[in-house]
Amino acid sequence: MLEMILISSAKVIAVILAVLTGCAYATYMERKVVAYMQHRIGPSYAGPYGLLQPLADAVKLAFKEDIVPDGVERITYAIAPIASFVPAMLIFAVVPFSSDFTFFGYDIPGVISDLNIGVLYVLAMTSLGIYGIVLAGWSSPSKYSLMGGIRSSAQMISYEISYGLSIVGILIIGNSLSLTDIVSQQASESWLFFGNWYIVKQPLGFLLYLVCAIAETNRAPFDLPEAESELVGGYHTEYSSMRFSMFFIAEYAYMIGVATVGTTLFLGGWNGPFLPPIVWFVIKVFMFMFFYIWLRATFPRFRYDQLMQFGWKVLFPLALLNTMGTAAWVVLFG
Amino acid sequence: MTIDYTIFLISAAVAVFGATMMIMQRNPVASVLYLIVSLVAQAVVYVQLGAIFMGAILIVVYAGAILVLFLFVIMLLNLRANPELSAGMPTLSWFTRTAVPVLLIVELYFVIDRVMLPSAPTGMLGEVEDNFGAVHDVAIKMFTDYLYPMQLTGVLLLVAVVGAVVIARRETAEPRKTAVNPGDKAEKPSNTVAG
Missing domain, CATH: 1.20.120.1200 (NADH-ubiquinone/plastoquinone oxidoreductase chain 6, subunit NuoJ)
Structure with a gap:
C-alpha cells in the first residue's frame, strides 16, 4: 500500500515538473519559432541561444508587484487564476505517456491513473477550464476583461460540442473510453508502423479535433478572448505578477494537454518503432505544439461572427457526419 | 470509520x-x-x-x-450583486420571521415521517454488480429497455429549442437592413447568379 502511494506520488510529481518545464519551454519555442518565421532571431541574450529566457521570465514575473485594482470582486478575482490552472494540470492524470516500465525492480504503469472513462474525464477537465477565464473577466472592473470573458464562454460552449463529437468516431471503432486501451489498439507489429493509428481511420475526426482544440485553448487564429488589438489583453488585462503568470502557464498547459490527448487518441500515443516509447510520445507532442505555433504565425485572427458561423455551420455538421458515417461503417462492415 | x-x-x-x-x-x-x-x-x-x-x-x-x-x-x-435588494426590503415582523420557518420545518418533519422512505438495502455497496453504472451497461439499458423514453426526451428537447428560437425571433421579425460591410451589397447580385 505504502509502496503504491509512494510510486504514484513520485509519478505525479514527475509529470507536474515535466509539464511545468514543458510550459516554460513552450513559450521559448513559440517565441523562437515565430521569430524565425518572421525573419527575426528571437530571444538570444539569456544563456546560449536564449535558452535561459523562460527562467529569466519566471524570475521577472515573480518579483513584479501584485496589483489588485480598485473595484474588483475580490474572492472571484483570487479564485480565477487557480480555477484556470488546476483543471489544466488535472488533464495529465489520465494521459498514458509511456508503456509500462520497470524502475529499480518495480513494475510501473506508464500512466498516473488508468480511468475507464478517461476520455470523458478529459472532456470534463477541458470544459471546467473555462471558468477561470469567465471569472477573471467577470471579477475585473474593466470592459475589456468582461468582453474577453463573454467571448470566451460563447466560444468554448460552441466548440466544445464539436470537440467532443470529433472523438466519438474513435470510441465507436475502439469500443472503449480508456485512453490506455485506445493507445494499445493503435499498436502495430508490421513495417507500416502507423497503419493502426486512428489518424488513418479517422482523418476527418483528426482534422476536427485539431481545429476544435485550437479554439478550446484560445489560440490563434481563434484567440478572440485575448485579442490584443481590440481587447488589450482580454480576460487577464487586470492581472499582474504571479496571478498573471498562472493564466499564462495554464494556457500553455492546456496546449500541451490537448496535444498529449490528441497524440494519444489519433497519433498512436507512445507507439512507434526503434525508439523508446516516451521518446516517441514527446516527439509527437512536440510536432503538435509546432503545428500550433506554425498556425499562429500563419493565419490572421478570425472575426467574431466568422468564428461562430464556422463553429456551428461547418464544424458541428461535419462532426455529426463523421460520427454517423463511422457508426454506419462499423454496423455494415465492422 | x-x-x-x-x-x-x-x-x-x-x-x-x-x-x-x-x-x-x-x-x-x-x-x-x-x-x-x-x-x-x-x-x-x-x-x-x-x-x-x-x-x-x-x-x-x-x-x-x-x-x-x-x-x-x-x-x-x-x-x-445588488445592495438595493437588501436595503430597500420591507422588514418583516418578528412573528412572521420565526413562525413561517418553524411551520415549514414542522411540515417537513411530518412529510418525511409519513412518506416513510424505504430503508436502505443491507450491505449496500457490496451487492452491486461489478460493472454497474459503467458506460457499457448504461448504454445497453438506454438503447434497449429505455429506447422510447430516450428518443422522446430528445424530441422534447428539440421542441424546446425550436420554441426558444421562435420566441427569440419574434422581436426582430423584420428583415435586417444593416449590411455588415459596405461592399456586401455590391457583391450580392453576382453571388446569387453564381449560386
Missing part, C-alpha cells in the same frame, strides 16, 4: 453546503459558483456509488456546459 465512509461524509456535507449557500447569495455569480461546488461534490458521491458515467456526465454537462451558459447570461446582462 472506513475511508469510503469518510469521503462520502465530506462530499455529502460539501454538496449540501454548496446547495444551501447557492440560495443564500445576493450575488448571482457567487450562486453559480456554489452550485458548481455542490455539483462536483455530487459527482464524487456518484463515483463512489460506482455510477462513474453519471458522475462524469454531471461534470461535463452541468458544470461544464449548462452553468457556463448561466454565467454567460449573467455576464451578458451584467448582473452585479
Whole structure:
C-alpha cells in the first residue's frame, strides 16, 4: 500500500515538473519559432541561444508587484487564476505517456491513473477550464476583461460540442473510453508502423479535433478572448505578477494537454518503432505544439461572427457526419 | 470509520453546503459558483456509488456546459450583486420571521415521517454488480429497455429549442437592413447568379 502511494506520488510529481518545464519551454519555442518565421532571431541574450529566457521570465514575473485594482470582486478575482490552472494540470492524470516500465525492480504503469472513462474525464477537465477565464473577466472592473470573458464562454460552449463529437468516431471503432486501451489498439507489429493509428481511420475526426482544440485553448487564429488589438489583453488585462503568470502557464498547459490527448487518441500515443516509447510520445507532442505555433504565425485572427458561423455551420455538421458515417461503417462492415 | 465512509461524509456535507449557500447569495455569480461546488461534490458521491458515467456526465454537462451558459447570461446582462435588494426590503415582523420557518420545518418533519422512505438495502455497496453504472451497461439499458423514453426526451428537447428560437425571433421579425460591410451589397447580385 505504502509502496503504491509512494510510486504514484513520485509519478505525479514527475509529470507536474515535466509539464511545468514543458510550459516554460513552450513559450521559448513559440517565441523562437515565430521569430524565425518572421525573419527575426528571437530571444538570444539569456544563456546560449536564449535558452535561459523562460527562467529569466519566471524570475521577472515573480518579483513584479501584485496589483489588485480598485473595484474588483475580490474572492472571484483570487479564485480565477487557480480555477484556470488546476483543471489544466488535472488533464495529465489520465494521459498514458509511456508503456509500462520497470524502475529499480518495480513494475510501473506508464500512466498516473488508468480511468475507464478517461476520455470523458478529459472532456470534463477541458470544459471546467473555462471558468477561470469567465471569472477573471467577470471579477475585473474593466470592459475589456468582461468582453474577453463573454467571448470566451460563447466560444468554448460552441466548440466544445464539436470537440467532443470529433472523438466519438474513435470510441465507436475502439469500443472503449480508456485512453490506455485506445493507445494499445493503435499498436502495430508490421513495417507500416502507423497503419493502426486512428489518424488513418479517422482523418476527418483528426482534422476536427485539431481545429476544435485550437479554439478550446484560445489560440490563434481563434484567440478572440485575448485579442490584443481590440481587447488589450482580454480576460487577464487586470492581472499582474504571479496571478498573471498562472493564466499564462495554464494556457500553455492546456496546449500541451490537448496535444498529449490528441497524440494519444489519433497519433498512436507512445507507439512507434526503434525508439523508446516516451521518446516517441514527446516527439509527437512536440510536432503538435509546432503545428500550433506554425498556425499562429500563419493565419490572421478570425472575426467574431466568422468564428461562430464556422463553429456551428461547418464544424458541428461535419462532426455529426463523421460520427454517423463511422457508426454506419462499423454496423455494415465492422 | 472506513475511508469510503469518510469521503462520502465530506462530499455529502460539501454538496449540501454548496446547495444551501447557492440560495443564500445576493450575488448571482457567487450562486453559480456554489452550485458548481455542490455539483462536483455530487459527482464524487456518484463515483463512489460506482455510477462513474453519471458522475462524469454531471461534470461535463452541468458544470461544464449548462452553468457556463448561466454565467454567460449573467455576464451578458451584467448582473452585479445588488445592495438595493437588501436595503430597500420591507422588514418583516418578528412573528412572521420565526413562525413561517418553524411551520415549514414542522411540515417537513411530518412529510418525511409519513412518506416513510424505504430503508436502505443491507450491505449496500457490496451487492452491486461489478460493472454497474459503467458506460457499457448504461448504454445497453438506454438503447434497449429505455429506447422510447430516450428518443422522446430528445424530441422534447428539440421542441424546446425550436420554441426558444421562435420566441427569440419574434422581436426582430423584420428583415435586417444593416449590411455588415459596405461592399456586401455590391457583391450580392453576382453571388446569387453564381449560386
